[in-house]
Amino acid sequence: MTAVVFGVLAPVAAVSGLLVFRFRSMARVTIALLVSFLASGGLLISLGLGYLGTVVILMMIIEMIIMMVFMIAYMMNPAGLIQMTMHHNQRGARAISVATFVLLSAGIFATPWPRRAGAAPPDPTFQLGKALMGPQMLTMITLGFTLFAAMVAAVVLATARGRYDRFGDDLKRRPPSDSAGGGVGR
Amino acid sequence: MLQLFLLLAAGLLAAGLYGALSQQSIVMIMMGLELMLNGVTVAAGAFWHFLAPASAAGQVIVVVVVVAMAAEMAVGFAVVTAIHRARDVDMADAAADLRE
Numbered sequence: 001m002t003a004v005v006f007g008v009l010a011p012v013a014a015v016s017g018l019l020v021f022r023f024r025s026m027a028r029v030t031i032a033l034l035v036s037f038l039a040s041g042g043l044l045i046s047l048g049l050g051y052l053g054t055v056v057i058l059m060m061i062i063e064m065i066i067m068m069v070f071m072i073a074y075m076m077n078p079a080g081l082i083q084m085t086m087h088h089n090q091r092g093a094r095a096i097s098v099a100t101f102v103l104l105s106a107g108i109f110a111t112p113w114p115r116r117a118g119a120a121p122p123d124p125t126f127q128l129g130k131a132l133m134g135p136q137m138l139t140m141i142t143l144g145f146t147l148f149a150a151m152v153a154a155v156v157l158a159t160a161r162g163r164y165d166r167f168g169d170d171l172k173r174r175p176p177s178d179s180a181g182g183g184v185g186r
Numbered sequence: 187m188l189q190l191f192l193l194l195a196a197g198l199l200a201a202g203l204y205g206a207l208s209q210q211s212i213v214m215i216m217m218g219l220e221l222m223l224n225g226v227t228v229a230a231g232a233f234w235h236f237l238a239p240a241s242a243a244g245q246v247i248v249v250v251v252v253v254a255m256a257a258e259m260a261v262g263f264a265v266v267t268a269i270h271r272a273r274d275v276d277m278a279d280a281a282a283d284l285r286e
Contacts, residue, residue, distance in 0.1 A: 002187065002235075003187060006187070006191070010191075013198065013224075014194060014198065014201075017198050017201045018201050020205060020221065021204060021205045030217075033221065036221065037220075040198075040224050043191070043194075043228055043231065044231045047232065047234070047235040048235055049231050049248065053231075055252060056248075059255075063259055066259075067213070067217070070213060070266065071213050074267075074270050074276045086210045086211050086214065086277075087208050087209060087210060088208065088210050088279065092207070093203075093204050094204060096204075097201065097207070100196075100199070100200050101196055101199075104196035104199070108192045109189060114237060116236060116239070117240060117241075118238065118241070119240065120235070120240075121239070124239075124245065128242050128245040128246070128249070130242070131242030131243075132242075132246065139246055139249075139250065143249070143250065143253045146257055147253060147256065147257060149257075150257035151260065153261050154261055155264075157264035157265055157268045158267040158268065160271065
């Protein structure tokens with residue numbers, strides 16, 4: 001069963017992952033990435049990780065919708081209708097990524113992988129929860145603090161007039177008029 | 187079968203690496219990073235299933251990667267918002283102050 005699901009979903013995940021950097025329209029780019037994530041989530045489910053696969057699928061649907069809104073809001077060429085290039089050092093990037101893939105592939109086939117140790121538990125979700133609330137508690141605490149720090153950092157960075165973006169003591173003072181962006185006070 | 191899953195993970199990681207290195211838009215760079223983390227998720231799931239299903243370590247790695255994805259997206263979008271507000275740009279090349 002896993003082999004059949006892999007045969008269907010693996011090409012979908014790989015091709016849609018590659019298409020992310022081929023499409024010009026931001027909507028298509030986001031949908032291609034979402035398809036790649038959905039296929040990966042399906043693969044996780046086929047491996048017996050039903051809970052984590054479902055989490056990845058649900059999280060990525062929401063994340064990609066948010067990403068689509070951000071891309072259309074911020075990008076200069078969201079529809080890909082203007083003939084402009086948004087790349088740099090493509091040849092170097094291609095060489096590095098191909099070299100990385102070749103190196104990893106060589107390692108994958110050269111490594112003598114050990115035999116499967118033990119059997120899968122009847123409920124992998126229970127196994128995960130028990131680990132996170134037991135021996136992996138430090139990991140859980142670290143993840144919690146990481147998420148909290150990310151939330152605080154995101155709010156501080158995104159707030160229009162936050163602690164690091166005020167102009168003197170007077171909170172009502174407007175930013176100085178600067179003809180060149182990125183100058184005084186910014 | 188493990189090798190095939192790891193090969194897919196390596197392909198996703200390499201594709202994401204290409205995007206992260208070659209794209210100018212900060213949002214597209216974030217997409218490249220997400221794709222790389224996607225590869226790690228597949229590899230961790232395959233390790234759990236084919237090597238050590240009796241241990242929860244593989245599943246915990248997937249949880250760590252999912253949290254890393256969420257944090258990366260939240261902070262990444264906040265950085266894009268801050269740079270866009272300050273300079274009206276969303277390109278990494280226009281935010282290279284530290285290099286200068």
